[in-house]
Structures are given as structure tokens and as C-alpha cells.
Amino acid sequence: MEPSTPFQTDSLVIVGPGLLGTSVALGLRERGFYGRITGVGRRAETLAQARATGAYDTLTDDLPAAIGQASMVLIAVPLSGFRAVFEQIALHGRPGLIVTDVGSTKASVIADARAHLSDLTRVIGAHPMAGSETSGPAGARADLFAGRPCVLTIAPTDAPDAVSAVESLWLTLGMRLLRMSAEQHDEQVAVVSHMPHLASVMLMMVAEKLGGLGVASSGFRDTTRLASSNPPMRADIMDANRASIRKALASFRVACDEMDALLADADADQIAGVLERVRSAREAWLASTQKETHA
């Protein structure tokens, strides 16, 4: 479902022109965005790579100046960098400025915003559920977000024009929008994103300890893919979402106990019954995502 009119704003400032930020810029250009896009980054190499994509009008390391002329700011830095951006928004943001982000956790983003801004009604949190184990603007793609879910954390008191603008941004990039509270979001991504990352890391740890990498093949490669994700980015996520991840991990340990009991006591038919039930649940989920993507 794309909006009837593609997203437009006078001056979009993308703070953090990395994989996600630059994919937003490329995606908007491809869909006819004609406003100004400014990328703000600290590292010269990142700025040069972002410039090479041709998606930005300007790339700069001057965050205060960029924020001072923005109609919308998209925050696409690691979670540990959000506070510094909100601080600059408080100092230099123009009246009416709309703020959204790509942060992988949402309660921490709201807490960081609250620490610096008195009015949060124009800060509309977003988590576009797309990514890659690569990082940096060189891996950016105009279609990175197409068909993927995007969670928006919208409070009843939020400004309607800010909500519309942020919804239009992500719809224009082809995402399907889901609204939920920051707490709900953080619990759910702990289960389907952060816990799978931990499982990947732990599978790698076990292989290091017990051996077996010499006979590892595609199943091991795929289940450990997330263990190659950017460590500081993942550490920020784990830091920001500790309680929900520990809750998911506790449930995962219960599942370990159940599996061990099956291996100790169940016969092959009983084991197959459990595996069949879980496979059906996965196939039903896959079918539902296919349907949504093609709807």
C-alpha cells in the first residue's frame, strides 16, 4: 500500500548516512522525492561513500547547521548516539520540525528524547525492520525497505501533521506500517530479532568450544549469519533492551530444558510430533508474510 502522493518535505536531514540512512535517501529519490536531502556524518570515509551514491544534495559534518534548516530530521545513528542528536535538536530545531528515526529499540529512544525535549508530540518513533549484516552507505539499496514491516510508536497526543508526514515517508518506501507502544515493540523485537542474534552468537561459541567447524555447511552458515552483525551496533541494542531480551532468553532456556527432556525420554515419533507442530507454525507465519508482501 503506497500513499496516493509520495512523501515530500522541503528539507530532509538524515543524521547518520550509513546503510539505513542512505537507503532511505536512495529510495526517496527513486520514487520522485524532489526536496532537499542533507546527510550529516562524522567520518570523512562515510561521507565520501554516501556522496558517491548521488542520493544527497549535501553531505556535511556540521550537525547544528543542518538541523537549523531542516523541516524533518531522520535519526539513523547507532542507539548510543541518539542523545547527542536530541540535544542539538533542542538547541537548533526550527518550530514545526518533525523527527523520526530508525532505532532498533523504542523505549530508549523516547527516554533519550525526553531527556532533552520538552515537547515530544512531533517526535514519531519508527523502526523499519530491514537491514543486512553489512553496514555503511556502500551497501545501501533503494529497495531495502520494500515489503518489510515498519513499527511506528505513536502516542494519542502526537501532532496529526507529524504523524501523517512520518507515515507517508515509510509508506513511500514500500513498508507496511504497524502501530504499537514502545514497550510492546521492544518485547516483540527481543523475541524475533535480538534473541535470534544471541542464538547465532551462542551457536558460534559452542562450535569454538567443542569443535566441528571443519564439517560446518549451509545450515550452520545461515543460523550464524547474525553473529557477523556489527558488534557495537548490536551491543547498543542489547544495552538498550536488556530487560526484554532477558525475558526472551529465559523462555529460550525453558525451551532448552524441553528439548533436553525430549532427547532423554521421547521416542522418534514423539520427537517428530513436536517438530511437525513447530514446522507448521513457521509455515503459517511464512505464508502470512507472503500474503502481506503481495497484498
Place this chain on the structure above:
Amino acid sequence: MEPSTPFQTDSLVIVGPGLLGTSVALGLRERGFYGRITGVGRRAETLAQARATGAYDTLTDDLPAAIGQASMVLIAVPLSGFRAVFEQIALHGRPGLIVTDVGSTKASVIADARAHLSDLTRVIGAHPMAGSETSGPAGARADLFAGRPCVLTIAPTDAPDAVSAVESLWLTLGMRLLRMSAEQHDEQVAVVSHMPHLASVMLMMVAEKLGGLGVASSGFRDTTRLASSNPPMRADIMDANRASIRKALASFRVACDEMDALLADADADQIAGVLERVRSAREAWLASTQKETHA
């Protein structure tokens, strides 16, 4: 490393013309195998699908007759079906018959062979580490095995001509051969194949229990891919390799404890340090497989 002369034998009988068995047949045909290939299966649908691939000279459900005219038998049935095949080999196999297999565990295969055959020196166990979450001959591919590892469990007393023939078979299909004992094999695949399958299943179980599938994306899809594997086949593997899988699971539970301690006590930098170390280990493993594949 391919053998100088591609594998040849007069009459290869593939018991179980499914994904793996038919991929062997297709791969051999593509590499100029000119002997007779007979596929033996029980289900008419499987036989029809296998016939449609064009890789077999004959497809039949008559196992005794097929074994009676074989120079080599490749057993590619689920682990729970091995005993019945060894029983027929004992009754109908000609002198000099060579036997190999694709079984995912190896100690159980040797035990099943020993239950029916007095001479195991021409039974050369193999585990070609390739597969897919699909099953059945329709998913077979001539290049399924290319570049992948194949474990051979060769005893010092095994017949040299049988060892050479089986090595030649898997080398012709483009595999890189690894020799180890059945026990070593079973411990290593428990770590890099069976434990990842369990982790996939458990991630799905946690998502069913706690919710979150609505925001699940590519990371979840990839880490749970193995949970869609064929349940009876996986149950057979778990049944045949209980002790080694439980050992891997015990190590995995220790890793869960370590992760929980990190989430409880460590700061983001300490967490990043652990993730960085694990990522490096994975990248080193990936680099080593690339090197072997292209060597």
C-alpha cells in the same frame, strides 16, 4: 580436487531416490557416468518424480532384485530405514558389492550394518554435507554437492578397492573429503548441524509463546530456516545421535548463562568485546571455507 578419471561402476543402485539420491544420479550423469543407475523407492509418487529427472535407467520398488544385480549400493533413505536395507544386502548382495550411504549420523549406520552383515570391510560410510529444507526428487540438483565437505568413516581394515571407489564417487561430485571416526563425526555434526536445527526450533517455540511474529523479518526467517526441515528425518537424526546432541545442548545452555550474565552486569563496551571476538571467529571460518571451495 576432482579425480583424474570420473567415477564409474557397472551398476549403481540408489536406495531412496529422494533429494540426495537423485542429486547423486543427476551429478554423475552430468559428469559422464555411463554405468547403469537403478533407483529403488516405495512410493509411486517419488518414483514418478525421480523418473521425470531422466537421471535413472530404471526405477523400481523391488529392492531384493535391484540389490541382486548391483556392483555398488548407495543408501539414501531416512536413518530409520537403514536396517531393512542392510538385511536385503545380506540376503541378496553379490560378492564384491560395495556399499556407501548419505546418512547424517554414522555410528548408528555402522551399528545397523553390523546387525546384519558379518563383513563390514566393503561398507564405506559417507556423509555428504549438503541438503536443503526441501525434500523429494523434484528438488534434486546436479550441483548440490559441489564444493561441500563429505565425511568418510574409513576403518584401517576396509577393502582398498571399496575405499577408492567410494572416494571417487564423492570426488566426482565435486566434494572435498574428510576422514574421521564415526564417533568424531557424530560429535561434530551435533555441534554444527543438529544443535543449529534445535536452536531454530527453539526460536520458533519462543516466538509462539511470547509473540512477535508480526514484526519478524529476514533475520528471524534465516535463523529459523532449519525449523522447516523434514520432521521425521530430523527426528531420526535426533534419535540416532542423542548423546552427542545432548552434549552440544549442555554447552549451549552454558552459553545462555554467559549471555544472561552479560545482559545483567556488563556495559555496552564489554558486550561489544564479546560480540567482536565471536564475529572474528565466524569470519575466519567463512574465509577458510571460501579458500577450500576455490582451491
